[in-house]
Amino acid sequence: MNGSLLLRNATLLDPATGHYTEGDLHCVDGRITEECPDGTRSLDVRGAVVLPGLIDAHVHVTASTADLGSLPSTSPSYVALHAARTMSRMLDRGFTTVRDASGADYGLADAQAEGLLRGPRLQFCGRALSQTGGHGDSRTRGTNVRDDHPCCAGLGRVADGVDAVRTAARDELRKGAHHIKVMASGGIASPTDRIDSTQYSAEELRAIVLEAEAANRYVAAHAYTARAVNRALELGVRSIEHGNLIDDRSVELFLSHDAFLVPTLVTYWALKQEGREHGLPESSWRKVDEVLGAGLTALERASRAGVKVVFGTDLLGGMHRHQNHEFRLRAEVQTPLEVIRSATTTAADLLNLTGEIGTLAVGAYADLLVVEGDPLDDIGVLAEPKHFRHVIQGGEVVLG
Numbered sequence: 531m532n533g534s535l536l537l538r539n540a541t542l543l544d545p546a547t548g549h550y551t552e553g554d555l556h557c558v559d560g561r562i563t564e565e566c567p568d569g570t571r572s573l574d575v576r577g578a579v580v581l582p583g584l585i586d587a588h589v590h591v592t593a594s595t596a597d598l599g600s601l602p603s604t605s606p607s608y609v610a611l612h613a614a615r616t617m618s619r620m621l622d623r624g625f626t627t628v629r630d631a632s633g634a635d636y637g638l639a640d641a642q643a644e645g646l647l648r649g650p651r652l653q654f655c656g657r658a659l660s661q662t663g664g665h666g667d668s669r670t671r672g673t674n675v676r677d678d679h680p681c682c683a684g685l686g687r688v689a690d691g692v693d694a695v696r697t698a699a700r701d702e703l704r705k706g707a708h709h710i711k712v713m714a715s716g717g718i719a720s721p722t723d724r725i726d727s728t729q730y731s732a733e734e735l736r737a738i739v740l741e742a743e744a745a746n747r748y749v750a751a752h753a754y755t756a757r758a759v760n761r762a763l764e765l766g767v768r769s770i771e772h773g774n775l776i777d778d779r780s781v782e783l784f785l786s787h788d789a790f791l792v793p794t795l796v797t798y799w800a801l802k803q804e805g806r807e808h809g810l811p812e813s814s815w816r817k818v819d820e821v822l823g824a825g826l827t828a829l830e831r832a833s834r835a836g837v838k839v840v841f842g843t844d845l846l847g848g849m850h851r852h853q854n855h856e857f858r859l860r861a862e863v864q865t866p867l868e869v870i871r872s873a874t875t876t877a878a879d880l881l882n883l884t885g886e887i888g889t890l891a892v893g894a895y896a897d898l899l900v901v902e903g904d905p906l907d908d909i910g911v912l913a914e915p916k917h918f919r920h921v922i923q924g925g926e927v928v929l930g
Contacts, residue, residue, distance in 0.1 A: 534558045534566045535896070535925050539576035542890055545874040548867045548906065555580060557896035557925035564892055573927070575900050578919050581870065582888050583626025583897030584912070585877035586853065588771055588792050588842025591616050591652070592633035592683060596801070596846040597809030599668035601633075602684040609683040613638055616850055617649025623853050623915050626897035626923045627651040627887050629708070629880075631750065631771060631844065632658035632666070632685040636706045648928070651897075653881055655750070656702040657687040658711035659695060659738060664688070664729040665717035665752055686713065692737045695730070699741040708881070710742045714751040714767070715758035718801065718810075718817045725820050728758045732765060739766035748882075750792075754821055756780050763787050769880060771842065774798075774821040776828045784837040790880045791837050793829045794844035796856040798822045801849070808847035830863035839864075840880050841873035858913040866909040873912075896925035 537555040544551070556566040594612035595601070601609065613634065620628060627650050630638075634654040641647045660666025666686020689698040699710050714730060716723035723729070730738075735751075742749045743766070750769035751762040756777035759770050763783040769790045773780070776791075784791060801810060802818050833839055843856050860869045878888030887895050900920035903911040911917045920930035 533925065534570040535922070535927070536566045536570045536572040537580060537898070537900070538572050538574045540580045541578065543579055543581040543870075543905070544890060545582065545867070545871050546889065550579075555890065555898070557922075560896055560924035560926075562890060562892050562894050562896050573920065575919065578900045578902055579904060579911075580890070580898055580900050581905065582874045582890055582894075583899050583921070583923060584624045584873045585627045585629075585841065585881070585888055586620070586625050586650075586843055586873070587629040587840045587877050587880055588631045588794050588844045589620070589628045590633050590685065590844065590846060591620075591628070591630055591638065591649075593685070593846040595809040596805055596849070597811065598685055598846070599811075600809070602668065604683050606683050610638065614641075614647040614649070617642065617647060617652070619850065620853065621649050621921060621923065622929055624899045624912070624918055624921055625650050625853070626899075626921070627653070627881070627883075629653040630655065631842075632656070632711045633683070639706070650923075651887070653708040655707045655709050655711040656705055658685055658713055658752070659698050659702075660686045660688050660713040661729050661734070662688055662690050663723055665713035665715070665720040665723060667720065692733050695734045696737050696741055699738050703741065703745045703747060707747065709747055709769070710738060710749045712738055712749055712751050712767070714753040714762045715755055717752060717754070718814050718821070720814075725754050725817055728755075728761060732761065735762065735765045735767070759783075763789055769840075771844075772821070772825075773832070774824040774828050776831065778831075781832060781835045781837060784832065785835065789838070790840050790876075791832050792840045792842040792880075793825055793860075794842045794856075795825045795829065795859040796852050797844040797846070797849070798825060799855070799859065800845060800852045804849065808849055810846075826859070826863055829860060833864050833868060838876055838879070839868075839872050840877045841869070854913050854915055857909050861909040866906050869909055870905060870912070896922060898922040900930070
């Protein structure tokens, strides 16, 4: 994206400080700059608030249905077109960068970067690593054959044993993964495990972490219970996804290991409300209650202790439309500024893009959200996209 843009008479929100300043914002060749050349296109945004474009650090853009077990038998082209529509709608909701937590690959990331599809900047991990019978193994009890062919859509790949998980991690890194996703506990959408199980041996998890670190990448782990979360953190996992059932020891480990927590409250709310309508099997729907109420308690426990909390949603299929409702759910236990930071500055830190996104600093990508209303006073400004006047990505107005 090229060209220049000037936002005049802006009220600029710096998430790092929580302070507003009045002034103009200059964008040249996709970046925020100190000045613009003559002839720059200008937008008068008087009366609106400008903040960095939002970041969702836990999405599944290829999850065209909540019946995840059906994805491997779905045409890859069909899934890709669904993903393109999902990403376009995410951009309309103010999300200019997302981190995919399994399913997306280099093809979607390259297509977005080249302008072939409209959507947020995409960080991907490829397939999540799962043990046999783990959260990434979609086979039912009566199914023995497994097809992990890379041509097929799907969120996980099964690998057992230290050598096999090393190979799997190296293969995802070979294809450009920004991080490695591992299933370290049971989950809702998997048919044969229990939420309170731990998955992978310590030796396997540590091998995966070492492979990611060797490539200057990191590991994100799906984990619910304190037992699963704590062992993952002790073994070097940097990002815990969900973490609904953490304890005081978990908080200590997050702080001592400088790790991140990515809660995903809205997905449980949505799955309980309408998961079955979007393909979630009945057996999985019955698991939702085990984590639904605990998520808010875990978020409050972590936030009050100073854990680095990042915005994530984890929505599936037709439930993606609830993405911004996560802001309202978190605001029950966090201040608006804390929630905004989780979707800007702290998320940028997790994605290793500090200073590049999630900020209005000079030199950062000109990814911006222009909203009607004061999000520090009412987080509903971000929870309802009807309040968005403009979405700007790379200095280009993509909405409004």
